Amino acid sequence: MSNDEVKENSGQEDAGLIGQFLQGNEEAFNRLVLKHKEKVYFLALRVLGNHHDAEEASQEAFIKAYRALKKLKERKFFFTWLYRITFNVCMTRKKTARFTEPLDSASKLRDMSLGQGGEELEKEELKAALKRMTELLPVRQRAVFVLRIYEGLKFEEIAAATGLTSGGAKANFFNAVQKMKKAMRGNYGL
Amino acid sequence: MDCKMTAEYIGEYAEGCLEGKSAKEMEVHMASCPACAAEMVSYTKLIDAASSLTVEDPGAEFWKSYLPKLRKKLLIQTPWYAFLRKPLTASISLALLLLILLAPFGAGRMRRLARVRNAGLVTEESAVRKASSNPEWFAAAIEEYQLLSDASNVAEVLSSEEKDRLVAEMTADLMD
Numbered sequence: 001m002s003n004d005e006v007k008e009n010s011g012q013e014d015a016g017l018i019g020q021f022l023q024g025n026e027e028a029f030n031r032l033v034l035k036h037k038e039k040v041y042f043l044a045l046r047v048l049g050n051h052h053d054a055e056e057a058s059q060e061a062f063i064k065a066y067r068a069l070k071k072l073k074e075r076k077f078f079f080t081w082l083y084r085i086t087f088n089v090c091m092t093r094k095k096t097a098r099f100t101e102p103l104d105s106a107s108k109l110r111d112m113s114l115g116q117g118g119e120e121l122e123k124e125e126l127k128a129a130l131k132r133m134t135e136l137l138p139v140r141q142r143a144v145f146v147l148r149i150y151e152g153l154k155f156e157e158i159a160a161a162t163g164l165t166s167g168g169a170k171a172n173f174f175n176a177v178q179k180m181k182k183a184m185r186g187n188y189g190l
Numbered sequence: 191m192d193c194k195m196t197a198e199y200i201g202e203y204a205e206g207c208l209e210g211k212s213a214k215e216m217e218v219h220m221a222s223c224p225a226c227a228a229e230m231v232s233y234t235k236l237i238d239a240a241s242s243l244t245v246e247d248p249g250a251e252f253w254k255s256y257l258p259k260l261r262k263k264l265l266i267q268t269p270w271y272a273f274l275r276k277p278l279t280a281s282i283s284l285a286l287l288l289l290i291l292l293a294p295f296g297a298g299r300m301r302r303l304a305r306v307r308n309a310g311l312v313t314e315e316s317a318v319r320k321a322s323s324n325p326e327w328f329a330a331a332i333e334e335y336q337l338l339s340d341a342s343n344v345a346e347v348l349s350s351e352e353k354d355r356l357v358a359e360m361t362a363d364l365m366d
Contacts, residue, residue: 024278030257037256045245055248059260066264126239134240149240155207174201181236 003152011076018075029069033062036079039151040086046146047090049135057093061086083151083161087143094139133180140164141176148173191215196226204233 014035020028040061045054064085072081134142140162147153147161148169158169191212196219202208203216220227273279 022276024276030261033257033260037253041248041256042245051246051248055252059256059263062260063264063267127243130236130240131243134243145240149237170202170207177201177233177236180240181232184236 014078015075018069022070043086044090047143057089061089080160087162091139137176141172144169144172145176191219193226200229200233
């Protein structure tokens with residue numbers, strides 16, 4: 001079964017559960033939560049960077065979904081819609097966080113890279129550096145990067161999940177990669 | 191395609207977003223330009239490294255308590271009238287409300303009907319006692335009794351006083 005077919009089947013299953021939920025079956029919503037909780041949590045974790053915020057954000061996303069499910073027109077695209085809610089919750093949390101990272105973190109990225117003195121680091125160190133750099137990206141770019149790299153979404157799907165255009169999603173993604181590449185140039189064999 | 195354009199579109203090329211002529215031109219340029227080819231390798235390496243980054247799973251206990259915690263939050267944050275938003279619970283609530291509002295009227299009607307029924311039974315017992323001695327009277331009495339025992343008809347056509355009067359007359363006839 002292809003990836004698209006899997007998504008299609010999953011979407012049909014979601015649509016069925018939503019139908020049952022809207023007829024008063026609360027258990028159907030529980031099944032939706034159990035099915036999607038991990039993806040929603042890990043998306044929030046990768047965007048927000050810590051467990052506590054990720055738990056809060058993912059649960060807030062489900063609560064918003066619970067209340068707005070009757071407004072969802074394309075039920076088989078529930079998951080994309082849920083991603084969008086999660087994305088918006090994460091954006092809001094980042095904006096209102098007490099200690100917000102500056103939106104332009106390029107200089108921080110450069111500083112981090114310069115500190116390495118051009119040495120070849122081991123693979124694990126490269127990963128650690130990448131993780132820190134991902135966390136320093138502006139939240140929108142980070143979310144697009146996460147959706148593309150870790151969730152494997154197409155740019156059209158990212159656009160639907162974030163409210164950006166497909167071109168906007170591409171631009172955010174490539175800008176994120178460019179920033180990281182620029183910061184790491186000359187190090188880690190890049 | 192030159193190096194400047196390649197740098198601009200290298201991400202899209204690596205991601206497979208470029209198609210047709212543009213992809214072909216990029217491919218040709220890469221083959222003849224070591225700097226751009228190296229840039230492509232670097233891009234791929236960064237994406238591969240990023241893809242292999244994992245995050246810590248919070249563990250089985252966390253996942254086990256995830257839904258109960260969510261349900262608790264939903265309960266706390268849900269207003270008391272939220273059940274009216276769902277068609278099924280809203281219909282049941284409306285039906286119950288109507289039942290409560292109309293109950294006094296229904297109870298009064300039930301009491302009136304019960305009185306008529308009781309009156310009919312008294313008449314029937316009397317009628318049975320007298321039936322064997324006067325068959326013609328019995329047939330007429332039964333006809334009257336049918337009217338009385340059909341509570342809904344009686345309730346529709348007779349007032350309470352009329353019913354009482356009719357029962358009294360029938361009883362008197364039966365006793366004669």
